[in-house]
Amino acid sequence: MNSREIPVLQADKISKSFSGQRILNRVSVNLKRGEIKVLIGPSGGGKSTLLQCINCLVLPDEGSISLAGAEVDLRNKKSLYQLRQQVGMIFQDFNLFDHLNALDNITIALRKVKKISRTAAEQRARLELEQVGLGDKTDLYPAQLSGGQKQRVAIARALAMDPQVLLLDEPTSALDPELIGEVIAVIRSLAGKGMTMLMATHQISLISTLADEILFMEAGVIVEQGAPSQLLVPGCGSKSAGFCDRLSELADGECRC
Amino acid sequence: MHAQLNAVIDAFPYLLFGAVNTALIVLTAMGIGLVIGVVVAVGLVYGPGWLKLLLSAYLWFFRGVPILALLFLFYFGLFSYLNIQINALAAVAVVLGCTTGAYQANIFRGAIMSLPRGQFRAASALGMSDAAAIRSIILPQALRISIPAWSNEYSIILKDSALAFVIGAPEIMARAQFVASRTYQHLPLYLAAGLLYFLLTWAGVSALRKLEHKVRIPGYSGEEQT
Numbered sequence: 001m002n003s004r005e006i007p008v009l010q011a012d013k014i015s016k017s018f019s020g021q022r023i024l025n026r027v028s029v030n031l032k033r034g035e036i037k038v039l040i041g042p043s044g045g046g047k048s049t050l051l052q053c054i055n056c057l058v059l060p061d062e063g064s065i066s067l068a069g070a071e072v073d074l075r076n077k078k079s080l081y082q083l084r085q086q087v088g089m090i091f092q093d094f095n096l097f098d099h100l101n102a103l104d105n106i107t108i109a110l111r112k113v114k115k116i117s118r119t120a121a122e123q124r125a126r127l128e129l130e131q132v133g134l135g136d137k138t139d140l141y142p143a144q145l146s147g148g149q150k151q152r153v154a155i156a157r158a159l160a161m162d163p164q165v166l167l168l169d170e171p172t173s174a175l176d177p178e179l180i181g182e183v184i185a186v187i188r189s190l191a192g193k194g195m196t197m198l199m200a201t202h203q204i205s206l207i208s209t210l211a212d213e214i215l216f217m218e219a220g221v222i223v224e225q226g227a228p229s230q231l232l233v234p235g236c237g238s239k240s241a242g243f244c245d246r247l248s249e250l251a252d253g254e255c256r257c
Numbered sequence: 258m259h260a261q262l263n264a265v266i267d268a269f270p271y272l273l274f275g276a277v278n279t280a281l282i283v284l285t286a287m288g289i290g291l292v293i294g295v296v297v298a299v300g301l302v303y304g305p306g307w308l309k310l311l312l313s314a315y316l317w318f319f320r321g322v323p324i325l326a327l328l329f330l331f332y333f334g335l336f337s338y339l340n341i342q343i344n345a346l347a348a349v350a351v352v353l354g355c356t357t358g359a360y361q362a363n364i365f366r367g368a369i370m371s372l373p374r375g376q377f378r379a380a381s382a383l384g385m386s387d388a389a390a391i392r393s394i395i396l397p398q399a400l401r402i403s404i405p406a407w408s409n410e411y412s413i414i415l416k417d418s419a420l421a422f423v424i425g426a427p428e429i430m431a432r433a434q435f436v437a438s439r440t441y442q443h444l445p446l447y448l449a450a451g452l453l454y455f456l457l458t459w460a461g462v463s464a465l466r467k468l469e470h471k472v473r474i475p476g477y478s479g480e481e482q483t
Contacts, residue, residue, distance in 0.1 A: 057378055077386070085384030095379035099398045099474050109383035112393050143476030154379075161383060 006069040008033050008196050009087070009165045011054050014063035016046075023049045025220040026063070031165060031196050038211040039200040040243055045217040047200040048092075051167045054198070055087040056080045067164065085113060088158030092170040094150040096142040096157075102129060103138040106157045114161070128156035132186050148179030152186055159190075166190070168199035172206075204247045208232055216240045264442035265449050268432075272446075275432035276453045282350045282418045282428060283457070287411055289354025294361025298399075299391055301362065302369050312362070319359035324417050327352050332424045345426035349418065357414045364406045368399035401472055408465040412458045419454070429453050 007030040016024040024046045031037060039047040052058040054065060056074065065072045067086055073079045097105050106125035110116045116124070129135050132152040142150055151171060158166060171187065172180045184206060190197065191210050201207060207214065207228065214231050216224035216239050224231060224239050231240040300312050319327070332348045335341075343351075372395060380390035422431035433450035437443045 055382060057381055081384050081386055084382055089379075089382035091375060091379065091382075093375060095373070095375035097376060097379065097394055097398075098477075099394075099401065101475075108393055109380075109385060112389045113384045141475045141477075143474065157383070 005032075007031055007066075008068055009054070009198075010064075010066040010069075011050075012064045012066070014050065014053050014060045014065075016049055016053055016058060016061050023220050024053065024060070027217075027220070027222055028063075029054070029198065029215065029222075031198055033196055034194040035212050036191055036197045036199070036210050037213045037215055038207050039198065039215050039217055040202070040207060040240060041217040041223075042243075046220040047217050048169050050217070051089070051169050051198065051200060054167060055084050055089055057084075057089070081113075085161055086164045088161060088163035088166045090151070090154055090158055090166065090168040090171045092173050094142075094147070094154045094174070096145075096150050096153055098142050101139050101141050102134060102145065102153045105142070105153055106160045109157070110160055124160055125156070128160045129153070131159070131189075132156045133182070146179060147175045148182045151175065151183045155183075155186055155190075165196045165198065168197060168201070170200050170202065172201065172203050202247055204244055207244060207247075214240050216243065261442050261445040264436070264440045265445045268436040268440075268446060269449070271436065272429060272432050272449055272453060275427060275429040276457065278346060278426065279415070279418055279421075279428040279453075280457060282346060282353065282421060282426070283411070283415045283461075285350035286353035286357055286414055286418070289351065290357030290361045290410075290414075293355065293358025294365050295396065295400075297358065297362035298365035298369060299396075301366050303387065303391065316359045316362060319356045324352070324356055325420055325423065327356060328420060328424055345421065345424045346428075348424065349421040349426050349428075353414055353418060356417075357410055360410055361403075361407065364403050364410065365399055368402040368406075369395055371402065372398055401469075401474065404465055404469040404472075408462050408469075411461050411465065415457055415461065416454060 009029075009031040011027070011029045013026040013028055014024050015022070015026055027046070027050055029037065029050070039050065041047060049058060053060045053063075056065070056072075059074060065074065065083065067083060072083045097108065100108060103122060103125050106128055107118065107121035110121035110124060111118060126135065126138060129138055132155055134149060134152055134156070137145065137149060137153075142153075145153065155171075168187070172183050175183060180203070184203065187197075187199075187206065188210065199206065211228050214224070214226060214228055215222050216231075218239070226238075226240075230236070231238045232244055233241065235241075297312050297315065300308050304312070322330075328349065331352050332345065336343050336348060376394055376398065377390055380394045381387075385393070418428060419430040421428050422434060425431065429450050433446045437446040440446070
């Protein structure tokens with residue numbers, strides 16, 4: 001079988017409840033290598049929970065996750081650790097390690113997880129920081145960086161682990177409008193390099209220009225699924241189009257990115 | 258006045274040696290307490306339910322019983338019951354260590370819980386094991402936050418160590434009392450004892466202040482303060 005046809009990531013019929021309330025209801029997502037899918041929809045629809053279930057930061061109640069065709073044993077901690085090494089995660093609020101400078105935020109996992117030597121780890125970290133345009137900020141601590149810079153360090157940190165897939169949970173939502181552009185530029189360049197991504201976002205420009213497919217989530221279910229060229233056609237009456245129209249109206253007042 | 262001064266001068270080397278013993282007791286106790294405190298705090302935050310129950314029983318016991326009672330209980334009771342040969346200094350260090358361990362556990366637990374949850378989550382997301390995340394991400398931050406409270410704990414334990422004199426450990430208080438009862442120079446001798454405690458407090462607290470300054474995270478508020 002051609003390995004290109006096996007999805008890099010398969011999340012199959014994922015369900016999750018919190019204190020009796022069903023947040024995800026048998027949601028399935030597949031990502032082929034190089035594919036970019038975007039999750040949209042109202043808050044509380046389950047986008048964030050889905051992303052966290054996919055790399056098991058939140059353990060799904062039901063369903064299965066497969067990486068490159070191999071199903072992950074969700075009850076074995078070691079296999080979860082391995083899954084997470086290969087599935088990078090970008091958070092809305094960055095979550096840089098506050099006690100480490102930009103360089104060590106990246107080297108720490110290389111050293112502790114991949115057991116790479118300090119010198120090699122630092123070399124790799126410098127490279128990744130340069131890729132996101134922060135080659136001169138290696139010694140700064142998170143509290144000394146702007147929001148946009150923090151998110152770029154977070155992206156560099158995830159990329160240094162050589163993930164197969166990158167999950168992005170509203171990567172620009174906590175940023176001031178004037179800082180969104182620099183993060184979007186980095187995400188675009190990742191897309192240009194063929195990174196496989198699943199991204200929850202409200203950023204209209206990312207949705208319409210980067211997505212191979214839009215997944216519209218509502219009440220724990222994917223209710224619409226399709227290419228932007230189908231779903232975002234003006235007047236086609238899709239939920240996605242309506243949602244994006246409302247987003248652009250909001251965005252028009254603030255910035256054009 | 259002359260006689261009083263002489264009494265203190267004569268007794269000073271003897272008292273100073275007592276101060277060395279006090280320092281040894283307190284450093285050992287704080288060291289034991291640090292190890293116990295970190296382990297118990299991690300267990301209390303991340304451990305399974307049965308472990309949490311066990312550890313809170315430990316906390317309740319050592320926070321609920323007076324140190325004086327603990328000293329008698331361990332030195333005259335438990336250690337002799339178990340036939341453990343232990344000198345008074347070591348016994349005091351162990352008892353104070355277990356006690357401060359309980360208090361330090363609560364200090365560290367509070368510090369761990371005050372960290373944003375995203376720190377642990379981000380470490381997990383990079384494939385770190387829970388143990389690695391706690392070691393490399395959570396504890397380095399939690400311990401930094403704990404230094405001011407830990408310095409309080411040091412000054413409290415230092416003064417609690419005076420209780421050691423009841424089981425005959427040759428520390429500052431025991432020695433001052435011993436000399437005073439022979440020379441009848443109570444006032445100057447207890448003043449000297451008080452001064453020694455004060456100096457030990459000052460030395461420890463300022464060393465911890467320096468440490469706090471040295472390991473502070475750049476860019477955080479509080480940087481401007483001394």
